[in-house]
Amino acid sequence: xxxxxxxxxxxxxxxxxxxxxxxxxxxxxxxxxxxxxxxxxxxxxxxxxxxxxxxxxxxxxxxxxxxxxxxxxxxxxxxxxxxxxxxxxxxxxxxxxxxxxxxxxxxxxxxxxxxxxxxxxxxxxxxxxxxxxxxxxxxxxxxxxxxxxxxxxxxxxxxxxxxxxxxxxxxxxxxxxxxxxxxxxxxxxxxxxxxxxxxxxxxxxxxxxxxxxxxxxxxxxxxxxxxxxxxxxxxxxxxxxxxxxxxxxxxxxxxxxxxxxxxxxxxxxxxxxxxxxxxxxxxxxxxxxxxxxxxxxxxxxxxxxxxxxxxxxxxxxxxxxxxxxxxxxxxxxxxxxxxxxxxxxxxxxxxxxxxxxxxxxxxxxxxxxxxxxxxxxxxxxxxxxxxxxxxxxxxxxxxxxxxxxxxxxxxxxxxxxxxxxxxxxxxxxxxxxxxxxxxxxxxxxxxxxxxxxxxxxxxxxxxxxxxxxxxxxxxxxxxxxxxxxxxxxxxxxxxxxxxxxxxxxxxxxxxxxxxxxxxxxxxxxxxxxxxxxxxxxxxxxxxxxxxxxxxxxxxxxxxxxxxxxxxxxxxxxxxxxxxxxxxxxxxxxxxxxxxxxxxxxxxxxxxxxxxxxxxxxxxxxxxxxxxxxxx
Amino acid sequence: xxxxxxxxxxxxxxxxxxxxxxxxxxxxxxxxxxxxxxxxxxxxxxxxxxxxxxxxxxxxxxxxxxxxxxxxxxxxxxxxxxxxxxxxxxxxxxxxxxxxxxxxxxxxxxxxxxxxxxxxxxxxxxxxxxxxxxxxxxxxxxxxxxxxxxxxxxxxxxxxxxxxxxxxxxxxxxxx
Numbered sequence: 001x002x003x004x005x006x007x008x009x010x011x012x013x014x015x016x017x018x019x020x021x022x023x024x025x026x027x028x029x030x031x032x033x034x035x036x037x038x039x040x041x042x043x044x045x046x047x048x049x050x051x052x053x054x055x056x057x058x059x060x061x062x063x064x065x066x067x068x069x070x071x072x073x074x075x076x077x078x079x080x081x082x083x084x085x086x087x088x089x090x091x092x093x094x095x096x097x098x099x100x101x102x103x104x105x106x107x108x109x110x111x112x113x114x115x116x117x118x119x120x121x122x123x124x125x126x127x128x129x130x131x132x133x134x135x136x137x138x139x140x141x142x143x144x145x146x147x148x149x150x151x152x153x154x155x156x157x158x159x160x161x162x163x164x165x166x167x168x169x170x171x172x173x174x175x176x177x178x179x180x181x182x183x184x185x186x187x188x189x190x191x192x193x194x195x196x197x198x199x200x201x202x203x204x205x206x207x208x209x210x211x212x213x214x215x216x217x218x219x220x221x222x223x224x225x226x227x228x229x230x231x232x233x234x235x236x237x238x239x240x241x242x243x244x245x246x247x248x249x250x251x252x253x254x255x256x257x258x259x260x261x262x263x264x265x266x267x268x269x270x271x272x273x274x275x276x277x278x279x280x281x282x283x284x285x286x287x288x289x290x291x292x293x294x295x296x297x298x299x300x301x302x303x304x305x306x307x308x309x310x311x312x313x314x315x316x317x318x319x320x321x322x323x324x325x326x327x328x329x330x331x332x333x334x335x336x337x338x339x340x341x342x343x344x345x346x347x348x349x350x351x352x353x354x355x356x357x358x359x360x361x362x363x364x365x366x367x368x369x370x371x372x373x374x375x376x377x378x379x380x381x382x383x384x385x386x387x388x389x390x391x392x393x394x395x396x397x398x399x400x401x402x403x404x405x406x407x408x409x410x411x412x413x414x415x416x417x418x419x420x421x422x423x424x425x426x427x428x429x430x431x432x433x434x435x436x437x438x439x440x441x442x443x444x445x446x447x448x449x450x451x452x453x454x455x456x457x458x459x460x461x462x463x464x465x466x467x468x469x470x471x472x473x474x475x476x477x478x479x480x481x482x483x484x485x486x487x488x489x490x491x492x493x494x495x496x497x498x499x500x501x502x503x504x505x506x507x508x509x510x511x512x513x514x515x516x517x518x519x520x521x522x523x524x525x526x527x528x529x530x531x532x533x534x535x536x537x538x539x540x541x542x543x544x545x546x547x548x549x550x551x552x553x554x555x556x557x558x559x560x561x562x563x564x565x566x567x568x569x570x571x572x573x574x575x576x577x578x579x580x581x582x583x584x585x586x587x588x589x590x591x592x593x594x595x596x597x598x599x600x601x602x603x604x605x606x607x608x609x610x611x612x613x614x615x616x617x618x619x620x621x622x623x624x625x626x627x628x629x630x631x
Numbered sequence: 632x633x634x635x636x637x638x639x640x641x642x643x644x645x646x647x648x649x650x651x652x653x654x655x656x657x658x659x660x661x662x663x664x665x666x667x668x669x670x671x672x673x674x675x676x677x678x679x680x681x682x683x684x685x686x687x688x689x690x691x692x693x694x695x696x697x698x699x700x701x702x703x704x705x706x707x708x709x710x711x712x713x714x715x716x717x718x719x720x721x722x723x724x725x726x727x728x729x730x731x732x733x734x735x736x737x738x739x740x741x742x743x744x745x746x747x748x749x750x751x752x753x754x755x756x757x758x759x760x761x762x763x764x765x766x767x768x769x770x771x772x773x774x775x776x777x778x779x780x781x782x783x784x785x786x787x788x789x790x791x792x793x794x795x796x797x798x799x800x801x802x803x804x805x806x807x
Binding site for chain 2 (some may be wrong): 296
């Protein structure tokens, strides 16, 4: 009964959002009466949607297996936490959550923005339009409210065991929040283009929203990477999986966008870039949804699917993007700036950054599309992997890093003579060069791209140390959030370089009570136990590792077989230390009784996620300071 | 100059989406479908109802083999369509997958039996040999070979788009 109420409320919300869109674009948006109307209709639409979603969550918590989706993805034995997260463990429910988040951003914007804001009504109209499109997608092609009548199954099926994990329970919501948060920037860009008045500063209206979305997107991607590492047993931080790529593209675009945004806010320069990037960020987010949901690409993320969904999404996204580009191309003239950008100004460096990031996005897109185009033309499956992306990302990131180094003391809107900053610059160069020499001397790295990456990383790091010194002791103003975020970047570059240089892995073939050695570790296969848990059987191996440094510890990798789906999962065992992870997984038993055991040494891998968290933290702090500054 | 820029800006996304449209519509794209032909593995497993054995000899001619289990919710959803197929004269063999005998029999009693025979594959051995990854899956068997396979729920759309073309091509199930 309740499920029908939830279903009905969602339909009602769709109708209200559609009305909101109509009011915003048909009635005169300058009229304060109209803006009030649009704002209220939107809030009520959201309220219905929220109640509908809350009812759904309540049904999931209470094991209402009359609902087909809940019966298929939840189980009476699950803890409540996973009963809730089972909602976003598959297509229909996660789409529902996606839409709720989209509208949530809209409603927060609606409630915290005064009705006299120039673009408010039209922006809400655009958000409503997007919401209507996706709600129709939900209700028509992937309805989570379907019921099985008359007899409900007793216990339900089960959530996929690899999803029964805290990181995964929060990875999708945070990622979705990041993705759909850019709807605010997109909506304002469209509203600005429709409005056509170049004096409206739409950029400053969306800054806080965009930076918080960017931070959430960063955290979401890092969480996904971490989950794949320890729960899926992938044993690394990034695999250029197509679905990772479709998450990376919006992130790259968003990074370029938030940089470009600060230029446009300060000086109305780069407005074309800013508008274009805001459209691109949101389009890429939607494109990601399309790739994942249409099942075009096989990956851990592809949901069971049918082609109708792909077609619908494709059509709707096409409408959105084509309308946006047409609008954009006809409003080019109001966006063009009459002034030139001074060389060696902050603006000049940020435009270079835009070009580099644009190239990265384009190349990633090429890597994602090329196998599809090839398959379409020649009917053969190929894949584009790490070598392609490395060849593009390493040099371009390093070039961006070098430009960042030179840009650190540049000023807004005027050129600065580098001579003025010669001393910190040459000092950083010296220190970075010296540390590179030492690193090379003690660690004997032969790979030039690694050496160069470490050099650039240290260069940025040391340069920022000087900036921090001046900030703290000479009271010279710098943007603290920018410092933290870019320090994060330098740590990211250094740790990725070290990680790819030093990490190694080997598959051991080992029997009970035998020993083997790997990279200074004596590994003794000590014990093997069978254990029964409430919803799975486990084989738990136990290894005693003796390090050459005298430290020893036990690692217990596991293999589990879940009853409900018969699925077999590997549970990794990881020994964490500041510099490296020792990572073990257990494979199959061979006929001669020995086991295949995989051991990896992953250097600096924690630092990679830490640097992502640093960037996100800087973004959130900046957003917070902007919100506080407004009051 | 401006016109060219405009034209490029507008054509690019249109080209992009046309490609995806063509790609999806090429052969209606079903990730669950597989047409690689392989020989039906040799097996000898108990029937669900009694201790009698079912083996390859019982599957001569053309059959659908449907992998199901009482714990599988999607099988419950699929059940209606299978019953319809069965009424239309399509012979279906059930492969009961990793299921308790009592559960399976009470499920069949409750919802009806669309199957001519039900193989009780308690340990999933035959299913493993056939490359089953989960329930439900449906195989099209012709003269000892599996010629089509679908992972997931078979419904009217899947039947018409995945199975019918190959059934018509191979001219099977034509006797009635």
